[in-house]
Amino acid sequence: MQPQPTLLSSCARATTAAETRYRISCPEFTRRDSRVIALDEQAADIVRQLAGQPWSGGHFLVFESALPDDALLRPAVGGTALLSEELDGADAVVMVATAQASAEAASIIGNACAARSIMSAGLVVPGVGSVGQVVSALRPNAMVLVVLQDAGDVPELLSALRV
Amino acid sequence: MLKQEINELLTQTGPGTPMGALFRQYWMPALLADELPENDCPPVRVKLLSERLIAFRDTEGRYGLMDEFCAHRGVSLWFGRNEESGLRCTYHGWKYDVTGQCVEIPSEPDERHSSLCEKIKLTSYPLVKIGDVLWTYMGDPQATPDLPQWEFARVPAEQSYASKRWQECNWLQALEGGIDSSHVSWLHSGGLKSDPLFKGARGNTYNLADRKPFFEVAEADGGLFIGVRRNAEEGHYYWRITPWVMPAFTMIPPRGDHPIHGHFWIPIDDENCWVFSYDYHPVRPLSSEERQAMKDGHGVHNEYVPGTYRPLQNKDNDYLMDREAQKRGVTYSGVKGIAMQDASLQESMGPIVDRTKERLVSTDGGIIMARRKLWRAVEALRDEGVRPPGVDVAHQMVRSAAVVLPKDQSFVEGCGDALRVRPGEKHASV
Numbered sequence: 001m002q003p004q005p006t007l008l009s010s011c012a013r014a015t016t017a018a019e020t021r022y023r024i025s026c027p028e029f030t031r032r033d034s035r036v037i038a039l040d041e042q043a044a045d046i047v048r049q050l051a052g053q054p055w056s057g058g059h060f061l062v063f064e065s066a067l068p069d070d071a072l073l074r075p076a077v078g079g080t081a082l083l084s085e086e087l088d089g090a091d092a093v094v095m096v097a098t099a100q101a102s103a104e105a106a107s108i109i110g111n112a113c114a115a116r117s118i119m120s121a122g123l124v125v126p127g128v129g130s131v132g133q134v135v136s137a138l139r140p141n142a143m144v145l146v147v148l149q150d151a152g153d154v155p156e157l158l159s160a161l162r163v
Numbered sequence: 164m165l166k167q168e169i170n171e172l173l174t175q176t177g178p179g180t181p182m183g184a185l186f187r188q189y190w191m192p193a194l195l196a197d198e199l200p201e202n203d204c205p206p207v208r209v210k211l212l213s214e215r216l217i218a219f220r221d222t223e224g225r226y227g228l229m230d231e232f233c234a235h236r237g238v239s240l241w242f243g244r245n246e247e248s249g250l251r252c253t254y255h256g257w258k259y260d261v262t263g264q265c266v267e268i269p270s271e272p273d274e275r276h277s278s279l280c281e282k283i284k285l286t287s288y289p290l291v292k293i294g295d296v297l298w299t300y301m302g303d304p305q306a307t308p309d310l311p312q313w314e315f316a317r318v319p320a321e322q323s324y325a326s327k328r329w330q331e332c333n334w335l336q337a338l339e340g341g342i343d344s345s346h347v348s349w350l351h352s353g354g355l356k357s358d359p360l361f362k363g364a365r366g367n368t369y370n371l372a373d374r375k376p377f378f379e380v381a382e383a384d385g386g387l388f389i390g391v392r393r394n395a396e397e398g399h400y401y402w403r404i405t406p407w408v409m410p411a412f413t414m415i416p417p418r419g420d421h422p423i424h425g426h427f428w429i430p431i432d433d434e435n436c437w438v439f440s441y442d443y444h445p446v447r448p449l450s451s452e453e454r455q456a457m458k459d460g461h462g463v464h465n466e467y468v469p470g471t472y473r474p475l476q477n478k479d480n481d482y483l484m485d486r487e488a489q490k491r492g493v494t495y496s497g498v499k500g501i502a503m504q505d506a507s508l509q510e511s512m513g514p515i516v517d518r519t520k521e522r523l524v525s526t527d528g529g530i531i532m533a534r535r536k537l538w539r540a541v542e543a544l545r546d547e548g549v550r551p552p553g554v555d556v557a558h559q560m561v562r563s564a565a566v567v568l569p570k571d572q573s574f575v576e577g578c579g580d581a582l583r584v585r586p587g588e589k590h591a592s593v
Contacts (some may be wrong), residue, residue: 011478020513106310121525144528160531
């Protein structure tokens with residue numbers, strides 16, 4: 001094997017700490033438009049609390065009821081909204097659920113995301129009862145499903161996803 | 164995305180750092196046993212958690228790991244003479260036993276000799292051989308945990324193989340590669356078809372056919388189980404389940420009857436880590452072909468610059484990038500070998516990646532949760548003295564699994580005992 005010279009573009013130089021100074025540093029890419037939707041009342045309490053914190057433009061909503069080919073949502077800031085309207089322009093949806101969540105809500109939102117190729121995630125937080133059913137309901141509809149032992153992890157997960 | 168202060172919290176492991184304190188709660192791999200092959204063999208320099216150490220094996224076969232430098236004038240004991248139950252500095256003849264205790268200062272008068280020796284003891288850590296690995300514990304001696312029980316280290320010697328390589332980046336970005344299963348269908352797609360330690364398994368066809376896996380993360384006592392599902396036959400999913408045990412152990416889901424493999428990611432300093440890689444089969448000896456393939460650098464192992472633990476493909480030779488192989492699809496990235504495909508990309512991120520700038524997506528759920536659990540454990544240890552997950556040997560009794568389950572079944576329930584060590588029973592694999 002012939003030794004190779006270290007050139008300006010070689011990995012040996014490009015991977016140094018010194019070279020990290022020259023990485024392009026733009027303040028932020030295009031903002032991610034996220035929707036955080038609680039699927040049940042217990043999860044709604046968590047989502048409403050989170051809505052009061054500073055986020056990068058994410059909308060915080062609560063699933064209210066199914067409609068023909070749509071769903072009615074309650075934004076944490078008040079009023080009502082249609083799922084179809086909220087998903088217009090959204091590029092990530094995070095469903096927050098406890099054991100009380102209905103499979104119907106997960107299915108409606110998950111299918112709507114899949115139809116629009118929107119990244120979807122499900123966070124199952126501890127509460128009263130077994131989470132087995134809600135996990136099964138979310139599984140086909142969430143690209144990632146995280147079963148948490150501590151609801152305090154929800155804000156960190158949302159922050160990591162730049163909600 | 165991580166805030167800068169959290170990135171620093173998790174990536175800095177030197178003395179006095181919170182993450183360094185967390186690592187010092189565990190027994191961790193320090194060297195391969197082969198590095199100290201016989202009594203009175205040459206000592207070996209070791210850097211762990213930003214501490215310069217020297218390892219040696221004395222005349223009685225006892226292992227020692229201690230401060231690399233002589234207490235007298237700061238000379239490196241790597242130049243020492245390993246003889247008559249101690250390591251002697253070649254500058255003035257000071258000699259230390261495996262506990263770091265000074266036992267001889269030849270220049271001192273006999274009447275002062277023993278009292279002076281008693282006052283001189285180098286910092287030292289226990290070094291214990293279990294399996295093919297020498298393990299150390301760098302924490303409070305009063306809180307020494309039980310010896311490690313990892314299955315790969317406890318099966319008979321003919322059933323396991325271990326190697327190590329130097330990776331030139333921070334430990335955390337290397338670890339994160341170990342729990343990020345979504346890259347397998349891309350970066351390692353060539354290896355699934357050709358690597359002798361991977362190819363031929365039925366599971367590979369699911370891997371290659373479905374490049375948009377879904378993820379499920381379940382918390383475990385010692386860390387996480389990260390399940391990745393892909394479509395299988397009608398009504399079924401193919402699940403690959405990776406256990407991560409805090410802080411630095413991962414086990415790759417198996418393929419067919421191939422041995423199971425995985426890694427320990429151990430900080431050397433904040434810009435370098437050791438990757439200890441193991442292969443084992445729970446119920447049968449490794450075949451001579453398998454063992455040879457491991458020595459040849461297949462599977463999770465790698466080839467070396469002769470006489471070193473530096474990979475043959477490294478940043479100084481641009482990882483022997485083969486653009487023709489990339490074009491032909493022999494390898495997806497152009498870098499040969501699964502281990503170096505990972506290492507080359509992880510090193511390309513820089514010594515410590517700036518996580519404030521990353522753009523995580525839903526399939527990064529395992530990485531996000533692992534960081535969160537590390538962060539929580541670091542704070543609990545620092546603020547309340549809480550012993551972190553993974554120290555308890557019960558947390559170490561885990562296995563990875565690769566299974567096909569009905570669509571309505573959770574991987575935790577569907578796998579049941581398959582995610583736990585069952586001595587004498589085969590691993591769950593398709």
